[in-house]
Amino acid sequence: EAVEIPKLPINCSTEVEEKDxxxxxxxxxxxxxxxxxxxxxxxxxxxxxCKFHIFRNEEEAKQYEDPKAGLTPEQMIRTMKEDLLMxxxxxxxxxxxxxxxxxxxxxxxxxxxxxxAPTTQDVEKAWAxxx
Numbered sequence: 001e002a003v004e005i006p007k008l009p010i011n012c013s014t015e016v017e018e019k020d021x022x023x024x025x026x027x028x029x030x031x032x033x034x035x036x037x038x039x040x041x042x043x044x045x046x047x048x049x050c051k052f053h054i055f056r057n058e059e060e061a062k063q064y065e066d067p068k069a070g071l072t073p074e075q076m077i078r079t080m081k082e083d084l085l086m087x088x089x090x091x092x093x094x095x096x097x098x099x100x101x102x103x104x105x106x107x108x109x110x111x112x113x114x115x116x117a118p119t120t121q122d123v124e125k126a127w128a129x130x131x
Contacts, residue, residue, distance in 0.1 A: 006037040016041075077101075080108055087111075 011030035016023060023041035028034065055061040063069055071079070081104065084090045089111055094103075118126075 008036060012036060077104065080104075080112060084111060 006027070008027065009029045012027055013030055015026045015028060017026060018024075025039045025041060025044055027036040027039075029036060053061075053064060055064065081090070081094065081099075084107060085092065085095055090104075090107055
């Protein structure tokens with residue numbers, strides 16, 4: 001069954017109401033209060049994502065927040081490409097600036113992100129401390 005997705009205005013908000021024993025989420029236009037759509041709560045799925053920056057001390061936090069300390073996207077891409085070329089992980093003809101990101105992205109993920117990502121067991125062990 002196809003579900004029609006409402007076109008949301010730039011400024012909208014949600015309200016929750018209980019009606020006839022059912023919880024319903026209402027999406028309303030912020031300024032006019034016009035009702036855009038109503039969705040029963042059982043049809044809604046929420047996800048929460050968070051990112052923490054933890055520092056050893058205040059000096060380390062200041063270094064992180066210093067805009068001059070970071071790399072530009074171009075510098076990051078160039079540095080990662082140089083590393084991959086040195087290690088023979090990408091072909092030599094990828095050294096130029098014309099290699100599209102959709103080609104580099106999977107290699108960047110495989111070489112730089114995946115090896116450092118926590119395993120399912122790591123995540124379960126971490127959450128077990130809080131549950």
